[in-house]
Amino acid sequence: MSSKLSIFKTGSIDIAPLLIPVIPFGIIFGAIGIELGFSPLMTYATSLIIFGGASQIVFIQLLSGGASSLVAITSVGVINSRHFLYGAVLTEYLEKLSLVKKLLISYLITDQTFAVSNKFFKSQNVKNNKHYHLLGAGITLWTTWQVTTIIGILLGSIVPEEWGLKFAIPLTFLAIIINEFRKLDHVLVMLISGISSLIFFDVPFKAYIIITPFIGLFSALIIIKIKDSQ
Amino acid sequence: MSWLSIIIAGLITYFTRFSMITFVNGKMLNRKIRLVLSYVPSTVFPAIIFPAVFFNDYGNLVEASDPKIFGILAAIIIGYFSKNIIATIISGLIVYWIFIF
Numbered sequence: 301m302s303s304k305l306s307i308f309k310t311g312s313i314d315i316a317p318l319l320i321p322v323i324p325f326g327i328i329f330g331a332i333g334i335e336l337g338f339s340p341l342m343t344y345a346t347s348l349i350i351f352g353g354a355s356q357i358v359f360i361q362l363l364s365g366g367a368s369s370l371v372a373i374t375s376v377g378v379i380n381s382r383h384f385l386y387g388a389v390l391t392e393y394l395e396k397l398s399l400v401k402k403l404l405i406s407y408l409i410t411d412q413t414f415a416v417s418n419k420f421f422k423s424q425n426v427k428n429n430k431h432y433h434l435l436g437a438g439i440t441l442w443t444t445w446q447v448t449t450i451i452g453i454l455l456g457s458i459v460p461e462e463w464g465l466k467f468a469i470p471l472t473f474l475a476i477i478i479n480e481f482r483k484l485d486h487v488l489v490m491l492i493s494g495i496s497s498l499i500f501f502d503v504p505f506k507a508y509i510i511i512t513p514f515i516g517l518f519s520a521l522i523i524i525k526i527k528d529s530q
Numbered sequence: 531m532s533w534l535s536i537i538i539a540g541l542i543t544y545f546t547r548f549s550m551i552t553f554v555n556g557k558m559l560n561r562k563i564r565l566v567l568s569y570v571p572s573t574v575f576p577a578i579i580f581p582a583v584f585f586n587d588y589g590n591l592v593e594a595s596d597p598k599i600f601g602i603l604a605a606i607i608i609g610y611f612s613k614n615i616i617a618t619i620i621s622g623l624i625v626y627w628i629f630i631f
Binding site: 317345354359363369372373376377381382383384386388389390391392394403405406411414415462464466467471472473474475476479480482486489492493497498501502515517520521 | 567575579597
């Protein structure tokens with residue numbers, strides 16, 4: 301029992317640094333929702349039902365800009381399709397769970413929880429209850445996102461846009477992969493992916509977010525082939 | 531924004547989360563697939579980072595002297611040497627703020 305709790309706590313602690321940008325991001329999202337003219341209840345509902353920061357912002361931006369629901373929904377799907385990749389990586393660590401537990405824990409998979417829990421699963425040789433790490437990280441992040449969305453809704457447009465807090469978003473994602481900067485092959489994949497995202501940025505439906513991983517993983521495959529043949 | 535569109539967007543997002551975990555067995559993934567998947571963070575996150583840094587709000591390329599460029603460079607350098615997530619984010623923000631204010 302204590303080991304479950306301690307693994308849960310480790311998850312909460314591991315995710316803590318990544319919450320720093322989530323807090324302003326959640327507040328900004330809540331404020332933007334109100335600013336774009338959505339009701340407080342609907343703005344909050346996206347945080348509860350979709351629970352995916354970047355996709356929520358795109359969703360409300362598109363709808364407020366007059367896009368059809370179909371386009372907005374498709375964009376959410378495309379942006380969040382990266383979860384397929386996270387799930388494919390995490391599944392081997394979660395395969396012993398029952399179907400119901402799998403379905404419940406899946407709701408908590410995000411960029412941040414994937415980053416910290418995958419690192420934990422790979423490095424720690426814990427046999428049982430390792431999914432409590434994902435639970436700890438996920439529930440901590442989820443609570444933060446819900447609370448900050450509500451704060452943002454309450455603050456409305458008080459947060460000055462000049463603070464440029466949006467810039468915390470790329471910085472968060474950079475911080476997540478900063479350790480991979482020591483591996484030349486990863487840096488190469490990052491550059492190829494980054495440049496591809498710029499090239500395909502204007503493709504409709506924000507599809508660059510799914511085109512880029514295909515290009516990035518294809519180049520990773522080539523890199524692996526070259527390394528293997530050496 | 532209708533309730534129906536929020537719910538459908540939520541269901542699709544949930545599907546992206548549970549489908550692999552529920553339907554794919556870890557043993558179905560061989561060494562090579564796992565090796566390729568280990569590059570997932572290195573390909574997905576740059577796709578979020580690059581447009582956010584190199585494009586402005588209107589989707590045009592920013593100038594080389596844009597505060598965001600200095601911010602991200604500072605974050606890369608500090609992050610590389612400190613290996614610390616907080617230091618990476620804070621250094622990037624501070625340098626960015628120095629240039630915008």
